[in-house]
Amino acid sequence: MKRINIIVLITISLAACEPLHKGDGTSPASDGSAGGAQLFVDNCARCHQVTGQGGPAPGGLPAPDIRQLTKSPAELRQIIIFGFGKMPSFKDSISDAQISEIADYVAAQIERHAQYR
Numbered sequence: 001m002k003r004i005n006i007i008v009l010i011t012i013s014l015a016a017c018e019p020l021h022k023g024d025g026t027s028p029a030s031d032g033s034a035g036g037a038q039l040f041v042d043n044c045a046r047c048h049q050v051t052g053q054g055g056p057a058p059g060g061l062p063a064p065d066i067r068q069l070t071k072s073p074a075e076l077r078q079i080i081i082f083g084f085g086k087m088p089s090f091k092d093s094i095s096d097a098q099i100s101e102i103a104d105y106v107a108a109q110i111e112r113h114a115q116y117r
Protein backbone atom coordinates (compact mmCIF):
# COMPACT_ATOMS: atom_id res chain seq x y z
CA MET A 1 0.00 0.00 0.00
CA LYS A 2 2.79 2.42 1.00
CA ARG A 3 4.73 1.63 -2.16
CA ILE A 4 1.69 2.40 -4.34
CA ASN A 5 1.34 5.77 -2.61
CA ILE A 6 4.96 6.59 -3.38
CA ILE A 7 4.55 5.63 -7.02
CA VAL A 8 1.44 7.77 -7.25
CA LEU A 9 3.29 10.69 -5.66
CA ILE A 10 6.21 10.40 -8.06
CA THR A 11 3.86 10.28 -11.02
CA ILE A 12 2.06 13.37 -9.83
CA SER A 13 5.27 15.32 -9.24
CA LEU A 14 6.55 14.36 -12.69
CA ALA A 15 3.30 15.52 -14.24
CA ALA A 16 3.60 18.79 -12.36
CA CYS A 17 7.01 19.38 -13.95
CA GLU A 18 5.58 19.13 -17.46
CA PRO A 19 5.16 22.89 -18.09
CA LEU A 20 8.92 23.33 -17.55
CA HIS A 21 9.55 21.58 -20.85
CA LYS A 22 8.32 24.52 -22.90
CA GLY A 23 10.31 25.16 -26.03
CA ASP A 24 11.06 21.55 -26.90
CA GLY A 25 9.19 21.93 -30.16
CA THR A 26 6.18 19.89 -29.12
CA SER A 27 4.21 22.23 -26.87
CA PRO A 28 1.93 24.90 -28.33
CA ALA A 29 3.92 27.59 -26.56
CA SER A 30 7.16 26.68 -28.30
CA ASP A 31 6.81 29.55 -30.78
CA GLY A 32 7.90 31.89 -28.00
CA SER A 33 4.49 33.49 -27.52
CA ALA A 34 3.47 31.80 -24.29
CA GLY A 35 1.81 35.06 -23.28
CA GLY A 36 -0.23 35.00 -26.46
CA ALA A 37 -1.32 31.44 -25.78
CA GLN A 38 -2.56 32.32 -22.32
CA LEU A 39 -4.28 35.46 -23.62
CA PHE A 40 -5.96 33.38 -26.31
CA VAL A 41 -7.25 30.95 -23.69
CA ASP A 42 -8.50 33.82 -21.53
CA ASN A 43 -10.18 35.86 -24.28
CA CYS A 44 -10.90 33.71 -27.31
CA ALA A 45 -11.25 30.08 -26.21
CA ARG A 46 -14.79 30.42 -24.90
CA CYS A 47 -15.87 30.68 -28.54
CA HIS A 48 -12.95 29.37 -30.61
CA GLN A 49 -11.95 26.57 -28.15
CA VAL A 50 -8.50 26.24 -26.63
CA THR A 51 -7.31 24.55 -29.81
CA GLY A 52 -8.69 27.32 -32.05
CA GLN A 53 -10.90 24.80 -33.86
CA GLY A 54 -14.04 26.82 -33.14
CA GLY A 55 -17.54 25.49 -32.69
CA PRO A 56 -20.86 26.83 -31.46
CA ALA A 57 -20.23 30.30 -29.98
CA PRO A 58 -22.39 31.52 -27.10
CA GLY A 59 -25.34 33.46 -28.49
CA GLY A 60 -23.96 33.77 -32.00
CA LEU A 61 -22.79 32.13 -35.15
CA PRO A 62 -20.52 29.13 -34.86
CA ALA A 63 -17.00 30.46 -34.31
CA PRO A 64 -14.76 29.44 -37.22
CA ASP A 65 -11.62 27.31 -36.99
CA ILE A 66 -9.01 30.06 -36.84
CA ARG A 67 -6.23 27.61 -37.78
CA GLN A 68 -7.76 27.24 -41.26
CA LEU A 69 -7.54 30.96 -42.04
CA THR A 70 -4.86 32.61 -44.14
CA LYS A 71 -4.49 35.89 -42.28
CA SER A 72 -1.43 37.97 -41.51
CA PRO A 73 -0.74 39.19 -37.95
CA ALA A 74 -1.80 42.69 -39.10
CA GLU A 75 -5.17 41.41 -40.37
CA LEU A 76 -5.67 39.41 -37.18
CA ARG A 77 -4.99 42.55 -35.14
CA GLN A 78 -7.74 44.37 -37.04
CA ILE A 79 -10.21 41.55 -36.38
CA ILE A 80 -9.38 41.49 -32.66
CA ILE A 81 -9.51 45.29 -32.35
CA PHE A 82 -12.75 45.88 -34.24
CA GLY A 83 -14.49 42.52 -33.98
CA PHE A 84 -15.85 40.60 -36.93
CA GLY A 85 -19.54 40.03 -37.60
CA LYS A 86 -20.92 38.58 -34.37
CA MET A 87 -17.51 38.42 -32.78
CA PRO A 88 -17.01 41.19 -30.20
CA SER A 89 -14.42 43.95 -30.38
CA PHE A 90 -11.58 43.67 -27.86
CA LYS A 91 -10.15 47.19 -28.04
CA ASP A 92 -11.71 48.21 -24.73
CA SER A 93 -11.04 45.01 -22.81
CA ILE A 94 -7.36 44.25 -23.48
CA SER A 95 -4.28 46.36 -24.17
CA ASP A 96 -2.77 47.03 -27.57
CA ALA A 97 0.28 44.97 -26.62
CA GLN A 98 -1.95 42.06 -25.62
CA ILE A 99 -3.82 42.30 -28.94
CA SER A 100 -0.48 42.05 -30.77
CA GLU A 101 0.52 39.03 -28.68
CA ILE A 102 -2.71 37.23 -29.49
CA ALA A 103 -2.40 38.13 -33.20
CA ASP A 104 1.15 36.73 -33.27
CA TYR A 105 0.03 33.59 -31.44
CA VAL A 106 -2.86 32.98 -33.84
CA ALA A 107 -0.59 33.62 -36.83
CA ALA A 108 1.84 31.04 -35.41
CA GLN A 109 -1.02 28.54 -35.01
CA ILE A 110 -2.05 29.14 -38.64
CA GLU A 111 1.53 28.48 -39.73
CA ARG A 112 1.81 25.32 -37.62
CA HIS A 113 -1.46 24.06 -39.02
CA ALA A 114 -0.38 24.77 -42.61
CA GLN A 115 2.38 22.18 -42.22
CA TYR A 116 -0.28 19.46 -41.98
CA ARG A 117 -2.44 20.65 -44.84
Ligand code: HEC
Nearest residue numbers: 043044047057060061062063064066079080084085086087
Ligand atom coordinates in the same frame (compact mmCIF):
# COMPACT_ATOMS: atom_id res chain seq x y z
C1 HEC B 1 -18.23 35.62 -28.17
C2 HEC B 1 -17.58 34.64 -29.01
C3 HEC B 1 -16.24 34.99 -29.62
C4 HEC B 1 -15.10 35.40 -28.96
C5 HEC B 1 -14.90 35.63 -27.47
C6 HEC B 1 -14.08 35.53 -29.99
N1 HEC B 1 -14.59 35.24 -31.21
FE1 HEC B 1 -13.58 35.27 -32.98
N2 HEC B 1 -15.30 34.86 -33.95
C7 HEC B 1 -16.53 34.58 -33.37
C8 HEC B 1 -17.54 34.37 -34.39
C9 HEC B 1 -19.01 34.02 -34.14
C10 HEC B 1 -16.87 34.56 -35.62
C11 HEC B 1 -17.50 34.49 -37.01
C12 HEC B 1 -18.12 35.84 -37.25
C13 HEC B 1 -18.88 35.93 -38.53
O1 HEC B 1 -18.56 35.18 -39.47
O2 HEC B 1 -19.78 36.77 -38.57
C14 HEC B 1 -15.46 34.84 -35.30
C15 HEC B 1 -14.48 35.06 -36.25
C16 HEC B 1 -13.13 35.19 -35.98
C17 HEC B 1 -12.06 35.25 -36.95
C18 HEC B 1 -12.23 35.01 -38.43
C19 HEC B 1 -12.58 36.12 -39.26
C20 HEC B 1 -12.62 35.64 -40.69
O3 HEC B 1 -11.95 36.26 -41.49
O4 HEC B 1 -13.31 34.66 -41.01
C21 HEC B 1 -10.90 35.38 -36.28
C22 HEC B 1 -9.49 35.50 -36.85
C23 HEC B 1 -11.22 35.42 -34.87
N3 HEC B 1 -12.58 35.29 -34.72
C24 HEC B 1 -10.29 35.53 -33.87
C25 HEC B 1 -10.62 35.69 -32.54
C26 HEC B 1 -9.66 35.99 -31.52
C27 HEC B 1 -8.17 36.11 -31.73
C28 HEC B 1 -10.35 36.11 -30.35
C29 HEC B 1 -9.82 36.50 -28.99
C30 HEC B 1 -9.22 37.80 -28.90
C31 HEC B 1 -11.76 35.88 -30.65
N4 HEC B 1 -11.86 35.63 -31.99
C32 HEC B 1 -12.76 35.90 -29.71
C33 HEC B 1 -16.79 34.52 -32.01
C34 HEC B 1 -15.90 34.90 -31.02
